[in-house]
Amino acid sequence: MRKRRGFVQVAILHLLKEESMHGYQIMKELEERSNGAYSASAGTVYPALQELVDQNLIELDTASDKKVYSLNENGRKRIDESVHHVEGDFWVEWKERMTWKNSEESVQLKAAMDRWEKEFRIALKQARGNPGRVHELIAFVDEMTGRLKKH
Template sequence: MKKRRGFIQIAILHLLKESSMHGYQIMKELENRSGGLYSASAGTVYPALQELTERDMIGLDSTSDKKTYEIKEKGNARLVEFANHREGDFWDSWKARWVWQNSDEATQLKSAMDLWEAEVHKAIKQTRKNPENTAKLIDFLKEITERLQKENR
């Protein structure tokens, strides 16, 4: 599955709305805001900063002698847009996300998903060898999708 940086980017924008920061400060503050449950890595934060810079949501603070980032108008607009689709305090959601991801339930769910994903890939390979099974696999995947959709209403 493709990893996304969207939630990290929103978190970075929230931090920069409070104060200009350099990359290491951002990493440490993200960790602090999660209650120590999330340890931000340079491999996550710096690509997110690069993308936010390319999208003109943040820029470098010209008054600082360090590579310090500050939020720009487009970044503030993105935060308003995000807030319009969410309820509650962002940092409460941030911490709750990491509490969940560190829970036994989340660990068990991830293991089950990893196993399921591996089995789906095996089934797809088998359909290459036996194309007549493709329709059965498609029906099975549609059925599972519909069941999940019904459960999540």
């Protein structure tokens, strides 16, 4: 399964809106903007940068000894579009999200979700070819969705 890098990509676009940077600068800046709650890794940042280049949202300048990334017009438009979906300051949201992600509660919730997903996949496999069981699973998921909407 491909690791999701969407929020990191948006953060990179916000950084590059301020100034062009090379990869290591981006990693350090992401960590600093989260007050250390996010530890940027090359395994996340460089693939995210490559995806942004592939999506034509940033440009890569290889003229100097370091690869420098800069925001292009498409990237500016993407930031302008995302501003409408985020209330308040992006970097406040970044810090809050990264702090939550490292909290004990978040770790416990993720572990519970992983257990649930494993059991759900087993139930799906067992329901193959059994329309009655499939309908029971649909009803179960719909019930849980409704309960989540109430919280």
